[in-house]
Amino acid sequence: MDRLWADNDDLRPDPDEALVVDVSGFEGPLDLLLHLARTQKVDLARISILALVEQYLVFIDRVRKLKLEIAADYLVMAAWLAYLKSKLLIPKQAGDEEESGEEMAAILQFRLKRLEAMRDMAARLVNRNRLGRDVFARGMPETVVVETTSTYSASLYDLLTAYAAQRQRQAITNVRIAKRAVWSLKEARDILIRLVGRMKDWTALDRFLIEYIAAPQERATVIASSFAASLELVREGKLEVRQDGAFATIYLRGGPKADRLAEVAYD
Amino acid sequence: MIDGGNAAMSFVDDDDPGGPEPFDNPAARLHLAETVRMAEAIVFASAEPVSEKALAARLPQGSNVRVVMTELQRVYEKRGVNLVRIGDAWAFRTAGDLAFLMNRDAVQQKKLSRAGLEVLAIAAYHQPVTRAEIEEIRGVETSKGTLDLLMETGWIRMRGRRRTPGRPVTYGTTDAFLDHFGLAEIRDLPGMDELKGAGLLSTRMPSNFQVPTPMADPGLLADDEDELTDIDLEELGLLTPKGGDD
Amino acid sequence: MIDGGNAAMSFVDDDDPGGPEPFDNPAARLHLAETVRMAEAIVFASAEPVSEKALAARLPQGSNVRVVMTELQRVYEKRGVNLVRIGDAWAFRTAGDLAFLMNRDAVQQKKLSRAGLEVLAIAAYHQPVTRAEIEEIRGVETSKGTLDLLMETGWIRMRGRRRTPGRPVTYGTTDAFLDHFGLAEIRDLPGMDELKGAGLLSTRMPSNFQVPTPMADPGLLADDEDELTDIDLEELGLLTPKGGDD
Numbered sequence: 001m002d003r004l005w006a007d008n009d010d011l012r013p014d015p016d017e018a019l020v021v022d023v024s025g026f027e028g029p030l031d032l033l034l035h036l037a038r039t040q041k042v043d044l045a046r047i048s049i050l051a052l053v054e055q056y057l058v059f060i061d062r063v064r065k066l067k068l069e070i071a072a073d074y075l076v077m078a079a080w081l082a083y084l085k086s087k088l089l090i091p092k093q094a095g096d097e098e099e100s101g102e103e104m105a106a107i108l109q110f111r112l113k114r115l116e117a118m119r120d121m122a123a124r125l126v127n128r129n130r131l132g133r134d135v136f137a138r139g140m141p142e143t144v145v146v147e148t149t150s151t152y153s154a155s156l157y158d159l160l161t162a163y164a165a166q167r168q169r170q171a172i173t174n175v176r177i178a179k180r181a182v183w184s185l186k187e188a189r190d191i192l193i194r195l196v197g198r199m200k201d202w203t204a205l206d207r208f209l210i211e212y213i214a215a216p217q218e219r220a221t222v223i224a225s226s227f228a229a230s231l232e233l234v235r236e237g238k239l240e241v242r243q244d245g246a247f248a249t250i251y252l253r254g255g256p257k258a259d260r261l262a263e264v265a266y267d
Numbered sequence: 268m269i270d271g272g273n274a275a276m277s278f279v280d281d282d283d284p285g286g287p288e289p290f291d292n293p294a295a296r297l298h299l300a301e302t303v304r305m306a307e308a309i310v311f312a313s314a315e316p317v318s319e320k321a322l323a324a325r326l327p328q329g330s331n332v333r334v335v336m337t338e339l340q341r342v343y344e345k346r347g348v349n350l351v352r353i354g355d356a357w358a359f360r361t362a363g364d365l366a367f368l369m370n371r372d373a374v375q376q377k378k379l380s381r382a383g384l385e386v387l388a389i390a391a392y393h394q395p396v397t398r399a400e401i402e403e404i405r406g407v408e409t410s411k412g413t414l415d416l417l418m419e420t421g422w423i424r425m426r427g428r429r430r431t432p433g434r435p436v437t438y439g440t441t442d443a444f445l446d447h448f449g450l451a452e453i454r455d456l457p458g459m460d461e462l463k464g465a466g467l468l469s470t471r472m473p474s475n476f477q478v479p480t481p482m483a484d485p486g487l488l489a490d491d492e493d494e495l496t497d498i499d500l501e502e503l504g505l506l507t508p509k510g511g512d513d
Numbered sequence: 514m515i516d517g518g519n520a521a522m523s524f525v526d527d528d529d530p531g532g533p534e535p536f537d538n539p540a541a542r543l544h545l546a547e548t549v550r551m552a553e554a555i556v557f558a559s560a561e562p563v564s565e566k567a568l569a570a571r572l573p574q575g576s577n578v579r580v581v582m583t584e585l586q587r588v589y590e591k592r593g594v595n596l597v598r599i600g601d602a603w604a605f606r607t608a609g610d611l612a613f614l615m616n617r618d619a620v621q622q623k624k625l626s627r628a629g630l631e632v633l634a635i636a637a638y639h640q641p642v643t644r645a646e647i648e649e650i651r652g653v654e655t656s657k658g659t660l661d662l663l664m665e666t667g668w669i670r671m672r673g674r675r676r677t678p679g680r681p682v683t684y685g686t687t688d689a690f691l692d693h694f695g696l697a698e699i700r701d702l703p704g705m706d707e708l709k710g711a712g713l714l715s716t717r718m719p720s721n722f723q724v725p726t727p728m729a730d731p732g733l734l735a736d737d738e739d740e741l742t743d744i745d746l747e748e749l750g751l752l753t754p755k756g757g758d759d
Contacts, residue, residue, distance in 0.1 A: 027382055028407025073407065110472040114404060117458075117467045122388035124457045126379065131447045134366030136558035138359060142312040142607055142615060152666045154625040154633075156425060156694045157418045160703065162627060163634030164713040170652050171722050190408065193399065236432075307593030308611040325614060347553030361554040368551055368571065369558060398710050415712030425711070427701045434700075436707045 029077035032056065034112050034119075044113050049105040050088050053081045072222070076191055083203055084108070185232075188225035192233065192252075202242060202251035299338065302326055306335050306357075316356035316446060352451045354442045363449065386413050390423045391444065391456055392468060395437035397429060400470055414438065422447065548576050549585050552603075556585075562602035625666075632659050633690075636669045637702060638725050640685035641735050643675055647684075660684070668693065673738040674745060682749065683738055685731050699727040 026032045036055045040047045060078045063070050087101030129135045230252055233239035242251040305326055310317050319332045326332065336357050340350040349362050361369055379387065386409060389401050402409055417423045422444040428434040440453065450456060462468050551572055556563050565578045572578065582603055586596040589605070597606050607615055625633070632655055635647050648655050663669045668690040674680040686699060696702065705724035708714035714724075734740060 027385070027405065030406025107472050111406065114467045115406065117462055117465070118385060118388050118392065118404060121392055121456070121458055121462070122384040125388055125391070125448055126384060128448050128457070129363040129366050131360065131449065134370050135363055135449060136361045136369055136554075137314040138311060139558045139560040140604060141314040152623050152625050154630060155421075156696070158625070159630055159634050159637070159694060160708065160713055162630035163638065164708050166631045166634070166651060167722075167724070168715055168718070170650065171719055304593035304608070305611060305614055308607045308614055311594045311605065312607055312615060347550030348557045359557070361558050362550065365551060365554045369554060398707075411716065412712040414710070418711065424695070425703060426695070427697050436703045
């Protein structure tokens, strides 16, 4: 809950140090990738995506070997990157309508650049002259200048907080929820959207997922949940699924709705 | 009243509100000076920004609030206290260059966590933005309570809903955010134009985004290529992760 | 330091602090101007009058506090705000002739009580809703005063009567409510998933828990709702009975 306020923010593991292999200090797979990209010590526009993919996969392997608990996001990303790597290494086949590995790499690079830009902007923002720290308001206000339209004030946040707290109090909350094995349908859905929802390329996600989910009892739930979630997303037009024959690899890619959502967003 | 104000703005040069045009008349000039004094007293008395609407209600009828405030801003430009605009409200704040003098007494403020700061920056630069978009940009689920606490701090707010299927709630920043970070408006966020130009404020990769060349290091890649050409694609997918062991 | 300040006073003419004696040197004059800016910021930001001793401690070493403050006082002499000396401390005050601006319509804005917020939120999400239903949702009796107060704010209104035994009055929100909370329409209120996503609602709610989707057009009567008639309004005491003087 209090993750909004920093305590020991800079205690991030250094993935280069063999002894410290832990993802707990990272804000998800993209953050880890960005951190690894920085170790290439070149501009993000000039990093080798292939080398980056390699670094990530090595890192995840090391973590798995030490049997450290690792969030599903990291494994899904590993699966996707392993796929990307195969695309980058195999020349594009003639008549292949799929996006090339280079295009997939470009999208990854774009996402890394965008995240890095937001980090930079966040840093510039906190270093501005801030009210109450560098710049001050009148310390001895003489009167309350108010808009005469309303005597009472409340913010939408106040309203929603009051409502949520009240409804929560009244609801019977003694329902116990069993600890999930790995993935709920919702988790699978969220992760799929976040990782492949907007990818235009056919991705054989399940194959790579199997590779990266170690425990056999987890495989069943991961595959079942991600398959069920992908069907749901297909129905909503956010995802497309392709299978060339019975028991053949299942490919996924972003559907037409996934694109439209993004376009409307930034008109 | 504010509309009237904007219309009258055309007579006045922003950089030189004391120019000849509107103040030719000594009586008009005196009148403006008196209105400026009144605005000064009202805004100075308040610790919170005073909206132009509230000012218009208290200044003599027919006052052009924007002209008055621009003049007052000019008067305070080089002083130890400056008049700043926050959205469509005005406030006096100590001058930024005197921060060294002021912040030694500042109450130690809680520091935003990295996650909190990132969500705040994304909400500011990408607004209106949905939670799913924030998560897409960060590549990670937003922990429960990050948005909640940012809303409690009064820096971000729910703005409305995106007019798309599912009508997701959108987030954006508040005037308190502008006030806290010393911004007159969202357009003044640092680096806004560069980010826009680079296409980094879009949810999808823009078509003009420079497609990088992962083969920037051709030597390394060529070696790998030779080694692996014989290997079947399916096998490769399964074997790849183990390649990292050696 | 204060003594030093007083001693230096003898060189300066109060009415003309820019006189020849101490400011002959342009560097000294610049230095004074900068010190005046600092003093201005310190006094402005302080929550109480600032003593000359406190000023001396924060201004550049060797500053003549009395000279600095006298200069600052001169700057503010004819402005909407004046610098006044109270004993040996300094503070800004609204100019005496503008005091009339301060007291007019100084309505103290009050925060809505917790009960008020709850009833308001229930009226928004569950409208059209009767008082009995509000009480059922809250699990406590709602005092009539709370509803009266909310109607006084102009945020909730009586919509009509439910077509059930007893014909209870139904309540809902007004356009002023949307305006105050920055909502384009009532459907913009976040739903259950969004309340959870923002961290306002626990993710571990019972499966039968629901947050209603507010109606698309709250202006229209629901199927089981009748319009309020003049007679209803009379009964509710909102309309003086025709001819009645009490």
